[in-house]
Amino acid sequence: MMFSAQGSSRNHCSLLAVLCGGKVSDNKQKQPVSDYKPRYPFPELSSSGRLEVLLLNNPSIDEFRRVLESFEPNIVYLQGEQIVDGEEIGSLVLGDVDLSTPEALCGLFGSTFPTTVYLEIPNGVKLAEGLHSKGVPYVIYWKNTFSRYAACHFRQALLSVIQSSCSHTWDAFQFAHASFRLYCVRNNNIFSSNSQKQSIKPGPHLLGEPPKIDVSQPEVDMQEEEGSPENLPAVKIYDDDVTMRFLVCGSPCTLDAVLLGSLEDGLNALLSIEVSS
Template sequence: MMFHAQGPLRNHCTLLAVLCGKSGEQKLPLSDDKPRYPLPELASNGRLEVQVLNNPSTDEFRQVLQSLEPSIVYFQGEQIEDREEIGSLRWADADLSTPESLCGLFGSTLPPTVYLEIPNGEKLAEALHSKGVPYVIYWKSSFSCYAASHFRQALLSVVQSSCSHTCDAFQLAHASFRLYSVWNNNTPASNNQKVGGKPGPRLLGDPPKFDISPPEADDQGEEGSSGALPAIKIYDDDVTMRFLVCGLTCTLDACVLGCLEDGLNALLNIEIRGSKLHNRTSAPPPPLQAGTFSRGVVTMRCDLSTCSSAHISLLVSGSAQTCFNDQLLENHIKSELIENSQLVHASTNSEESKSPSSEPRKSASIACGASVFEVSMKLPTWASQVLRQLAPDVTYRSLVMLGIASIQGLSVASFEKDDADRLLFFCKKQSKDPHPRNPILTRHPSWLIPPSPCRKRSEPSRETKPLTFGCGGENGGSFKQKVACCCNEANTTHSSS
């Protein structure tokens, strides 16, 4: 587990970043014919505490590792000069390109998560996992420095924003990587990631499970203490939410929608996995389902706070043994929402997708004025409430990493100009292709278009002369008649009141 949902480490996560080369600054190749890529700074932010080692000796690394006890150890391969690819792991006194040399760095102190940002790292990752590191993130083939930077920024943004598990943070970052660095990028480096079916980095380690076993009975002979508890049921309706996503206008194909589904599901899993049950009260069952309840089933209204302190309320039914045990009820709710359901589903609007029109207008308050496109998603009501509460939080960065700049007209507060530049970097590389993939023009989102200008004219007083234009009384009378006609309904309403 990268960071704990409960306990003393709840509010921070320590990252030990080990870089190759003489400088801690990664240098990306410069080219006049390519858009600018703002390299994000590797520094402490939010709940993420970063310590950087530049080209250390093996003894220095072991000493820092033992004293710091980091939650994540991040190894960055060397930057090949004047090239976009990331190289192998080499320090001043060691070549760590073999499983034996890399595993030899670690003694009895093993970090919960290791991230290997080096090409062809599968064997190294398997060796670390076998040694006892619970979670290892690695790249199976070669990759570009831009792709690596995008994935790393997404992963660390999730870490700094919320108390998340390695599996959930990886899934969100991987969805962001697929959405921008793979789908939008036609470079050879990105095509290498598609070899073998699954693009991008991979994760070794099993997702955590919730303990939903029944508590020990007070009386040893009590019946039912060893049987499996009946699953709870959560009553909630799905709603459709509209998102504005940073990027060039494109066809909403299965890849785009699938990436957004996976990313939002991972985001909501993070919020629920770290949630806490604060209050439960008895509540009447849903009117249409009250007659279907069997004997012993009770209904509870449960108030929870999520990992990022969003507040939700759920109507839950289950056995009395489950519903009157706070910890068991909390675990059942988490298990039901995370493990037994797909929370987010793409909602395609056939009419809008088939009607070509102009590009959605840009707004300085949404994605810092960058280009956006609209996507509709179906998700539970509680999930929509969570997203609405997270969007105005200037410290919450996970939505930005999915490119989401607006939720149902509410702008994402943490979206910055450099974020838009980084996300559009891959889109602009694709746009130079003479045959771009499925470009279309979409209509303005109806809920984003400002209303037409309205010219309200007050009723002229009887003492005021009629408004005329020009020298001819005929023209003046014609205009006066038009004004009277347009304001007829308003005048009638005014007179009646």
């Protein structure tokens, strides 16, 4: 099941991005939400490569449902409230409707479910499980609280894979998660707003089954005996004269399990994407 599985061409993927409205932090002097400028320039969500993006900013429930049914996106990205003058991301609220329960969130979709839902909200385990149980094949979620900067790094890595390749949800997530672990976790750059490390393993998680890669068997001469294993040539992904080499560059450092594990997962995801393309 590729990102492009729902009624569109193989080289096309559609994403419906839904952003909740911002709100003022209770611990800061109140200021208009429109006047707030983050200290980090967050990339804009826009169409690029094979990815078509439709952006909804704090829509009503009815507006979301109308767009969902007409646009039929492969991916729905739901971003929680942005806390003005703060680093954290809040709960999922559209208009005046709080969607912090599985029943409320599943009811938002009605009978139309995309292939993938990305919940960029804190403590989203139950919400993700609710969507998955209702029939969403893949749900990306966060178990803990997290900063908007950490979320931005993962989101950009995820979208970069989708923009540039016909990738499966599983492989795109694995690559983005490997990048997140290298940059945010290994460099101790993943903190909540109170700058305390989380007791829960940081980072996003994925609900869903890994893809099954089917390699078609070469055709056998009909005159040969059917079902005879010795008559079937070995299946090879690449020819004998093809050599693949990887050059991994970086600053001098001591190799550790996080670094090696992230590199392994990222390279495996890239190879899986290439084999499936």
